[in-house]
Amino acid sequence: MALIPHELLRDRRFLAGLLLRLAAILLLVPRMQPDWSSLFQWDAPWSGDEGVDPLDSLYGPVMVALKAPFTAIGTLADSLLGTGHSLTRFALGLGLIIVDYALLLVLRGLYRDSEDRVVLYYWLSPLVLFIVYWHGQADLLPVLLTAASLLLLRRSRPRAAGAMLGLAVATKVSALAVLPFLLIFLWSHRRYRDTVPGFALACGAVILVLLGPWMVFATEMRQMLAAGGELHRVFNLTIHLGEGQRLYVIPIAYLLLLYGAWHVGRMSFNLLYTVLGTAYLVLLLLTPESGGWYLWLVPFLLSYQLRAGRSGVALTYGFAGVFILLKLLVAAAPAVPLLGLEPVPKGPTGLAPEPSQLATALLSMFVALGGILNITMLRRGFGENDFFGIARQPLAIGIAGDSGTGKDTLALALGGLFGEGAVTGISGDDYHLFERRGKLWQAFTHLDPRANDLEAFSRDALSLIDWRPIMCRHYDHATGLFTPPRLIRASDVVLVTGLHALYAPALRAQLRTAVFLDMDEGLRRFFKIRRDVHQRGHTLEKVVASIERRRADYEAFIRPQREHADVVFSLLPADPELIRDFDHMGPVPLKLRVRLRNPIGLDRLARLLIALCGAQVDVAPAMGSAAAEIVVDGNDVQPEDIHLTALQLVPELEELLARNPAWQTGITGIMQLVVLQQIAELAPKRR
Ligand SMILES: Nc1ncnc2c1ncn2[C@@H]1O[C@H](COP(=O)(O)OP(=O)(O)OP(=O)(O)O)[C@@H](O)[C@H]1O
Ligand SMILES: O=C(CO)[C@H](O)[C@H](O)COP(=O)(O)O
Structure with a gap:
């Protein structure tokens, strides 16, 4: 130098x-x-x-x-x-x-x-x-x-x-x-x-x-x-x-x-x-x-x-x-x-x-x-000071979507940005009413609100958003059983994830940013089957049957939450051939459709994604609404470039992010970026 x-x-x-x-x-x-x-x-x-x-x-x-x-x-x-x-x-x-x-x-x-x-x-x-x-x-x-x-x-x-x-x-x-x-x-x-x-x-x-x-x-x-x-x-x-x-x-x-x-x-x-x-x-x-x-x-x-x-x-x-x-x-x-x-x-x-x-x-x-x-x-x-208003109230992000659409993946990626001590989470799965062997699952699917204690879910999420700790049991996907209740402390950022994270109006009102995850249905089947068979130990037939059985409840209870979202992410397969093989364990190239309810800043985001990250971006107005959409192809985008883009987009981010934020590569990193951009766009000091 x-x-x-x-x-x-x-x-x-x-x-x-x-x-x-x-x-x-x-x-x-x-x-x-x-x-x-x-x-x-x-x-x-x-x-x-x-x-x-x-x-x-x-x-x-x-x-x-x-x-x-x-x-x-x-x-x-x-x-x-x-x-x-x-x-x-x-x-x-x-x-x-x-x-x-x-x-x-x-x-x-x-x-x-x-x-x-x-x-x-x-x-x-x-x-x-x-x-x-x-x-x-x-x-x-x-x-x-x-x-x-x-x-x-x-x-x-x-x-x-x-x-x-x-x-x-x-x-x-x-x-x-x-x-x-x-x-x-x-x-x-x-x-x-x-x-x-x-x-x-x-x-x-x-x-x-x-x-x-x-x-x-x-x-x-x-x-x-x-x-x-x-x-x-x-x-x-x-x-x-x-x-x-x-x-x-x-x-x-x-x-x-x-x-x-x-x-x-x-x-x-x-x-x-x-x-x-x-x-x-x-x-x-x-x-x-x-x-x-x-x-x-x-x-x-x-x-x-x-x-x-x-x-x-x-x-x-x-x-x-x-x-x-x-x-x-x-x-x-x-x-x-x-x-x-x-x-x-x-x-x-x-x-x-x-x-x-x-x-x-x-x-x-x-x-x-x-x-x-x-x-x-x-x-x-x-x-x-306090651009994001965290001194007054934790910053709550809601992430809803069907099973296997990537709620946990996104929550984990966002958590890595804020740092361990600064983020806490509450998951809808922990509020299922029954364990896996419960007989009532023959009457309900997990998507049915009646099969989940949504009242307790909202109450606990609102407690965390009010800086109060909660006691919460955990649904262990490995065993299908609930663990004994454990203490969850409030923190600067609260991630509220679940099939019904955007369901209750009182909870929705307290979310700083609401995200709904959509997914190309073929891709979701591929991801869900791959995960449930290889990680959660279910049989292929059982997973396929459950997907079919849940379809009506998805339309009735899960999809309507999309209308309450500030951001809708839809993951699409970049190579549809690849997802025909459920045993394919390697990476799956993806495209990301982003739909923003508040499209201010979307053009700038698109420009920076092209200029700084080298991603391919198509911008289109969303059909029949004031929202706007972009489709991003950027599987090779590097975390450093996303970090740089984030700082350009939101200089105040330094107030919010971990000392060493863990940016992801490719599409997940771009999803991290979009959520942060929305958080900043909706920040109290911006209004
Ligand atoms: N952004 C992503 N990039 C790559 N793979 C993804 C992404 N999101 C989801 N997946 C794939 O989809 C699978 C399911 O994701 P995840 O477990 O996060 O979904 P979920 O919505 O939390 O599911 P559930 O509600 O059933 O717990 C993951 O195992 C992963 O293979
Ligand atoms: O929809 C789901 C999560 O959103 C799961 O299918 C539900 O939690 C049941 O989990 P498991 O299949 O491990 O018993």
């Missing part, structure tokens, strides 16, 4: 940003910049901000490790050439640009859909350029590590994400503020819940290994950690209750935000970024003079800028502009040795002892803008 991707090298905005940075490290010596000859101390001998605790400017061992090679090379060059600290400073400046560039790459990964705009909003961000290169703050490294942790989380690598956050904390303790939010986020998603221990252990282990020895052996580091670095500032703002009692405002705000995040239940990644941004923004607006902390806001502000539209972007630039004005007013300008402007000698603070009225006015305006930004960020974050 190229060190700098081609598209960046061709991007003028990227090159301009790079030039600006190079010029800055050549020309400017920010007042905050450290005495580079010390690995631990970032406070320059000439800086002397008297009001600032020297421990504030200490970083953890990871920062020291980053500085070490640059310091070594620079110091060597300086001592050989007699150039004072200039080359050390330049080498460290280069190190900073490398970290800055790495953060650009991480942010491009994090906001993959908007890579292009990330260059504009991050690489040319006035806030970043000012804080890092003019003001001289070096918090970029812990911010990079925190953003990398989020990226790893998004890429389903929870342990690596935990370790990365541990690294961030070992760089600067402020990164700890992110940890509780990430734990809540992971816990709130059933599909991520099992990753919480791995994430937390990896994070804790890295912190222990990296900070443990320092805590024991390095006095400065111990002091810094004991003082929480700059963290003591969060206790600056208090409310007097009288009689000597005070409240710490920022910890209260932080805890309330944590509670809010917990209460939301199921956050999307975007809402997670919003909440993290809000947490940092509250912290920043209510703490004095912490320029470098604003870098912590940058990745989350970027998430907002990318989604907010013009007014949101203008608000963020206004916010950054006032911040810069304020800092220009109250903080000393950097030295420019090449122009003969030397660093301010230690002594005068460079800060106005009493802020001027203008500075106070600007600060007030800044806090007001920050407050507005906070509100708009939260409003958008919450407004866009």
Whole structure:
């Protein structure tokens, strides 16, 4: 992989940003910049901000490790050439640009859909350029590590994400503020819940290994950690209750935000970024003079800028502009040795002892803008969250159809998309009234509603859709007997399958998507006979007789459910010759007819199936109704292509799918895709 991707090298905005940075490290010596000859101390001998605790400017061992090679090379060059600290400073400046560039790459990964705009909003961000290169703050490294942790989380690598956050904390303790939010986020998603221990252990282990020895052996580091670095500032703002009692405002705000995040239940990644941004923004607006902390806001502000539209972007630039004005007013300008402007000698603070009225006015305006930004960020974050409405109610999918039409096959395939912890199922077969040897089967077929406890089936399905667990026996097709009842817990997705899954109106009303499975009758006979004879141990004659006997009940009770379906799938044999032989055990090439009640999006689906999956698709309006149909031939379509198509069709899918969704090959994979497209089309936020 190229060190700098081609598209960046061709991007003028990227090159301009790079030039600006190079010029800055050549020309400017920010007042905050450290005495580079010390690995631990970032406070320059000439800086002397008297009001600032020297421990504030200490970083953890990871920062020291980053500085070490640059310091070594620079110091060597300086001592050989007699150039004072200039080359050390330049080498460290280069190190900073490398970290800055790495953060650009991480942010491009994090906001993959908007890579292009990330260059504009991050690489040319006035806030970043000012804080890092003019003001001289070096918090970029812990911010990079925190953003990398989020990226790893998004890429389903929870342990690596935990370790990365541990690294961030070992760089600067402020990164700890992110940890509780990430734990809540992971816990709130059933599909991520099992990753919480791995994430937390990896994070804790890295912190222990990296900070443990320092805590024991390095006095400065111990002091810094004991003082929480700059963290003591969060206790600056208090409310007097009288009689000597005070409240710490920022910890209260932080805890309330944590509670809010917990209460939301199921956050999307975007809402997670919003909440993290809000947490940092509250912290920043209510703490004095912490320029470098604003870098912590940058990745989350970027998430907002990318989604907010013009007014949101203008608000963020206004916010950054006032911040810069304020800092220009109250903080000393950097030295420019090449122009003969030397660093301010230690002594005068460079800060106005009493802020001027203008500075106070600007600060007030800044806090007001920050407050507005906070509100708009939260409003958008919450407004866009939970696209599929799962926080309110599990997403229930009904799958009905005749015996052998592929209900279990489809349910299993869909289950693989959502992930084990996130999906639960209820099957109509478990509600047959009699076991296989039951005499009453001579009077009824399984298709007759009277032979099934449909009331209990609906009641139990509705319980699961209301987050309540059920006790349910299971019909074992291997023995023809019921097993003792077992507990079925509710989950994010509830798959309701069965001959009568779309039969009861009350249940139908609660289904987010209703699927009916049709099948070419020759193909169904072939599949059913093959399965019942070879897997379920029935005789050929018995299966054929049962198929004939059920025909009338199919027309009376099963087929009418088709009218209630959002999606009707009909599987057709691509090679009718092949299914004449019931002993043929190999794969059967299929075609799929898809009929959608709500045809919006069908054309797009067809186009993407052709373009991205290489499938053959015929589009036709369904006869005599507003629905539309497509026929798809795509037995060789690969799971990766279907996954890609799904993300194109429904960007929000990431909120719903398992960490590693199991897409199927060919027609079954296309059925998975269509169901997901329908779920998105009918999602509450889409209406
Ligand atoms: N999408 C598919 N691709 C390939 N084969 C399929 C597909 N759907 C169904 N089949 C075939 O049909 C057979 C029956 O499918 P399945 O058991 O899923 O049907 P069902 O509707 O759940 O049946 P029943 O109601 O009798 O339990 C399977 O064993 C399989 O061979
Ligand atoms: O229609 C069916 C399922 O939808 C089955 O035929 C029914 O469940 C009976 O199963 P088995 O033949 O294993 O006793």
